[in-house]
Amino acid sequence: MVRRITHFRRVFTLLLFSLILASCDQSPSASPVQNTLTIDQVEKNDSGWPRSIMTREGLLTLEHEPTRIVSTSVTLSGTLLAINAPLVASGATMANTSVASEQGFMRQWSDIAEERGVVSLYQTEPNAEAIIKANPDLIIISATGGDSVMKLYDQLKDIAPTLVIGYDDKSWMQLAQIFGDLLGLETQANHIVQDFEKQLSLTKDTITLPPQPTTAMVYYQDDTGANIWTSESAQGRLLEELGFTLAIIPEDIKGNISMGLRNDIVIATGERFPDAVTGHSVLLFAASRDRENALKDNHYLQTTSAIKNNQVYAVGDDTFRLDYYSASHLLTRLNTLFGNKKHVE
Structure with missing residues (x-):
């Protein structure tokens, strides 16, 4: 009887020790990407996908290249169009003004959006149902500004991966590079930035x-x-x-x-x-x-x-x-x- 109890105690001790070790092994490596990325920094897998970005709402990971992007920010939509992102719909502003077309898109890119079949989701007042109806595989929200729909974030993040990004602290060129890295459009982003930098240099001279x-x-x-x-x-x-x-x-x-x-x-x-x-x-x-x-x-x-x-x-x-x-x-x-x-x- 004594031998059986001793044996049981040894087995129990070994099992308990193994569980403690396993627990210690898992905790430090639970989220290595999240521990190293700064806000708006993109991490790419060696094979290309998945890709992750640290946002103000936490880590966002895309398992594959998006094909149906919805932008709730009329400010960010122009940069997405410039790098030829698969933008299918966009929030809009007040229509038929000096700055906006009848769809509520910015006049500087409204023709391009029309050519590519981009749908106007709503004008000024956010509409969650319209966003959902567009069947996005990525939703982009501006963190601040008059076109921010942060009040809908908790609802939208359950519909599709939702990227929150600010434009008040970076140029459109920086945004283009970030979008390019995250969406697999690095070549397009680099091309458009280099083209503009040539224009900028010429103007300065x-x-x-x-x-x-x-x-x-x-x-x-x-x-x-x-x-x-x-x-x-x-x-x-x-x-x-x-x-x-x-x-x-x-x-x-x-x-x-x-x-x-x-x-x-x-x-x-x-x-x-x-x-x-x-x-x-x-x-x-x-x-x-x-x-x-x-x-x-x-x-x-x-x-x-x-x-x-x-x-x-x-x-x-x-x-x-x-x-x-x-x-x-x-x-x-x-x-x-x-x-x-x-x-x-």
Whole structure:
């Protein structure tokens, strides 16, 4: 009897020890990719697939190349089209405006979207049923901005893999590279970025800058204020690459936030508006020539340097949301305004 009990104890001890070892082996390696990736970084399998990306909502893994992408962000859709991603549907904005077509797509790429059969899911107000009906195998959501549908994330992530990505802290070129790496479209992304960089270099060599520094902004239609682009915005980054110096925005102007936590804009309204326009020149984004006159006639701004010296320039209706198409149009507009040594710094 004693021998049997001793034997049982030895077997039980060995089993318990084995379970403890097994438990210790599994915990450190439970999620090696998740432990090493930073936000928006892509990890590719040696064979090509699966591919993973770290998002603000955690790790997202795609087992194979998507064939039916739905973008809920009209801002991100332009970059997806530029790299020839299989975009089947997109959220849209208010239709038939200076910046949007009758489908609510951005005018700079609406024709391309129509040629490729991209469906407009909804205009402005998100519609989960329309997204689901598009039968996506990947849903893309912008983390911030007026076209973000984060309120639908918990619902959509159960329908298809759902990528949450921000565009307020990176250029469209950075977005193109990330999308290219994640979607298996590296060649297309590299081609479109290299093409634009050639345009950018040529423009930089051609233009003579207006008086610096520059305040770059979107002027409200009701003349009460503006969204001023920071150096973290796609617009600000592009201007700095061209040699522009963004005017310093006083600290007491900063901190007003809308459309989620954003680093790409500073909102200046009311009494604070004149104090925010510190540039010796002003570039008006999402604006045509008539907005130049409206800004110049704003009686609150008459003492600012740019107004006094008539250094206000509209750079195009399609420059609010930058992608390959609108950024290329912006370079063309800057060449028209400042090319051939027309202005002196």
